[in-house]
Amino acid sequence: MIQGTSHPMTIRPMAAHEVELMAHWAAAEGWNPGLGDAACFHATDPGGFFLGLIDDRPSAMISAVRYGPRFGFVGFYIVQPPMRGRGYGLELWRTAMDYLGARNAGLDGVLAQQANYERSGFVLAHRNIRFEGRVGEASDNLPSSRLLELSKLPFEKLLDYDAELFGTERPRFLRNWIAQPGALGIGALENGSLVGYGMRRPCREGFKIGPLFADREEVARDLFKRLGAGDQAGAPLFLDVPEPNAAARALAEEHSMRPVFQTVRMYNRRDPKLPLSRIFGITSFELG
Numbered sequence: 001m002i003q004g005t006s007h008p009m010t011i012r013p014m015a016a017h018e019v020e021l022m023a024h025w026a027a028a029e030g031w032n033p034g035l036g037d038a039a040c041f042h043a044t045d046p047g048g049f050f051l052g053l054i055d056d057r058p059s060a061m062i063s064a065v066r067y068g069p070r071f072g073f074v075g076f077y078i079v080q081p082p083m084r085g086r087g088y089g090l091e092l093w094r095t096a097m098d099y100l101g102a103r104n105a106g107l108d109g110v111l112a113q114q115a116n117y118e119r120s121g122f123v124l125a126h127r128n129i130r131f132e133g134r135v136g137e138a139s140d141n142l143p144s145s146r147l148l149e150l151s152k153l154p155f156e157k158l159l160d161y162d163a164e165l166f167g168t169e170r171p172r173f174l175r176n177w178i179a180q181p182g183a184l185g186i187g188a189l190e191n192g193s194l195v196g197y198g199m200r201r202p203c204r205e206g207f208k209i210g211p212l213f214a215d216r217e218e219v220a221r222d223l224f225k226r227l228g229a230g231d232q233a234g235a236p237l238f239l240d241v242p243e244p245n246a247a248a249r250a251l252a253e254e255h256s257m258r259p260v261f262q263t264v265r266m267y268n269r270r271d272p273k274l275p276l277s278r279i280f281g282i283t284s285f286e287l288g
Helices: 016-028 037-044 088-100 111-119 157-165 171-178 217-227 246-254
Strands: 010-012 051-054 057-067 071-079 104-110 123-134 145-149 184-190 193-202 207-214 238-242 258-267 280-281
Touching: 010 088, 016 037, 016 051, 016 057, 016 071, 016 157, 037 057, 037 171, 051 088, 057 088, 071 088, 104 111, 111 123, 123 246, 145 207, 145 217, 157 171, 157 193, 157 207, 184 217, 193 217, 207 217, 238 246, 246 280
Parallel strands: 071 104, 207 238
Antiparallel strands: 010 051, 051 057, 057 071, 104 258, 123 238, 123 258, 145 184, 184 193, 193 207, 207 280, 238 280
């Protein structure tokens, strides 16, 4: 409990029935969360979502998700506007850092907060760009020879491939992520080996593709064509691209997508040096 204010804040783990509050607040911030994001995220690490209450009213939140013993990711760092600038956010931040302990922690923060994160020991790894476009018309000419739905793949094959590009295994998250209602998950196989996969999920506004992982540009292009077209032609479509991946930026621009938002990917202990040339779309700004 914060004692230095006239209205002390109590911080506690968020209960399962409160997870939709994350989505509501994220939507109010303009982050356009996926319709199934909150449940998927909370299931990944139920103890890693913290709620700050002032006068018994939810007033601030943060997530600090543990991915095993060595890595964690910080997200959903929101203080309600009337309560900002009073120190509540800092106390919530300390709770998250204590929860992650000695793990290497990552985050995708807004550019305006980069200096604040640096004061907490975080170092810039790269920027990300959110591109916005439109869902394309369904077509009989979409690539299909090496593409199949993720539900037809052995989960262990997907888990191993995902860990190469995310930096660590995330089995609990991945099982929930690929099973969320209304989502489309597609993998690309060559000679029995997975060479790429992607997910499209419905959001408050339109759809997001994430992740979009591929060993080569042409694989990413095939996956994007499949994921970026469908019955909802004309609906908004978003793709979050690591800025250093020039091929990913070119792919978005080829589909008439435009940059609308940027974040900074930062780590507090070490840059894991992810293979950004194979990351054409980030899974989520909130969980990495």
